[in-house]
């Protein structure tokens with residue numbers, strides 16, 4: 001059988017909610033809406049963190065297309081350009097952060113990949129939200145192109161593929177984690193004013 005298995009994703013393109021900037025994709029969404037990140041902060045923690053984390057605040061999630069370049073310099077260039085475009089297309093005073101929900105944010109990967117791994121470096125630039133969901137189906141799809149099915153041994157060609165199979169063989173599992181990093185609190189070059197009065201201090 002053939003077809004598109006990610007219609008939910010396609011609709012963001014059609015609704016104009018997804019932009020691609022310098023190779024990375026960003027989706028505009030509202031915290032508290034049905035498609036907010038999962039897991040996310042409980043209401044009390046979100047209130048403590050303040051504007052940018054509250055239900056109803058406009059936010060943005062980051063997505064990595066296949067074979068994207070994700071070194072820190074490229075990511076920062078992309079985020080700065082995305083921020084300027086988002087300010088034009090989705091102006092708001094409540095956006096502060098960019099979020100990501102991915103198997104790539106599973107903190108177990110730091111034990112499995114070498115320290116020069118771009119996945120590890122990018123993951124470490126995000127602060128993690130407590131909690132996780134089962135991340136195996138997404139990971140197996142992204143790493144072996146097989147939805148929810150552990151491939152037979154012998155198919156691993158890359159260091160990540162070998163590490164994943166070893167981890168599963170040893171009885172381990174993978175997690176989907178949510179993380180966030182500042183998008184708006186840091187001034188753009190030449191913009192020394194506090195952006196729309198937002199708090200600058202980042203919660204730990």
Ligand SMILES: CC(C)(COP(=O)(O)OP(=O)(O)OC[C@H]1O[C@@H](n2cnc3c(N)ncnc32)[C@H](O)[C@@H]1OP(=O)(O)O)[C@@H](O)C(=O)NCCC(=O)NCCS
Nearest residue numbers: 064065066067068102117118119120142143158159160161
């Ligand atoms: C994002 C992406 C480009 C990062 O790749 P990268 O820059 O090579 O990442 P790293 O430096 O951490 O790679 C370390 C090792 O893991 C391998 N690796 C990384 N991502 C891989 C993937 N999706 N599948 C198989 N192997 C992968 C690399 O080839 C490298 O192994 P090698 O030295 O034997 O070649 C890559 O993971 C990718 O194309 N992913 C698909 C899209 C995706 O998963 N998006 C997120 C969905 S939630």
